Amino acid sequence: MESKILIVILGASLVNYIPRMLPVVFLSKIRIPGALSQWLDFVPAAVLAALVAQEVFMPGGGLDLSLANKNLLAALPTFAAAILTRSLALTLLAGIASAAALHYFLGL
């Protein structure tokens, strides 16, 4: 576990730094081709949707579409807050409050 975390920390740091650094330092030498830049436009939404779906529909590792799935229930007000406020802080607050309320009142 220890060495696994270390590998993740170092590897993830590298893949975070390189995409930040290359364009600002070498922009004159790099031109992102049109098709790649169009593809990159889709990546953030696609990857976040893949993560959200995994967290919301399979919180315990397996598919759970029941009303006992706390993440599924908490996701509804959280999505509403995100769409209405477009604010990270307020959405986070709505999500945390919903999850805490479901835990407190329903024991989920």
Place this chain on the structure above:
Amino acid sequence: MDKNKAKNTQSQFTTGIKDALPVVLGYLPLGVAFGVLARSYGVSTGQVAALSILMYSGSGQFIAIGLLKAGLAPLEIITSIFLVNLRYLLLSASIAPFFRKIPSPYLAAAAHGITDETYAVALGRFRNTEATLPYTAGLFTTAYLSWVSGTVLGAAVGNLAGDTARFGLDFALTAMFISLLVMQLNSRPVLMAAVVSGVLSVIIREYLHSGWNVVAATVMAATLGVIFSRWKAKYL
């Protein structure tokens, strides 16, 4: 002359710090939430500090601990984070033209400070005034320090918090993903790609039992998105 220049440098640095304050207000609570959650997942305070100092990415760090807890292999986790944060390539490329006058070694260091939030603040400022190194240093360093100290503080008090479910903190990661996702949904093709990606992610994980679900779903959905956009531009 030199005195004036020094004064100017100082005032630009101070302006950068002031501009960072709204970012700090977001980073401190989010950082504390990250620290507390990471501790409850068995990540040590030192590892939290290392993550924040070296990786410095809210979304990336939440994904790292979430996928570690889910039991994914390091390469699967690193590739997932790489894909999530490929958007830094776009942020960096779009801010680069403003930095032409700043020498490369400084830029190589400043690049580490680019986040969704500092990028947005800096770009807002650079539309009206020239981008300078002191301003950028003030803005980026302040935001960076607030994130690192917020997460370490959260990790340090994490043990006292006990069961994170009591405070709904176990849902903080998902809530953050939802918020970032909704902010990305700015066109029909992107919305379509997101829905496809979500469905594929669940199907691959549930039926193929693969930890590559996030990566595979993303690559397929983004490719479909490009094909759909091009088809739409041509025929509709």
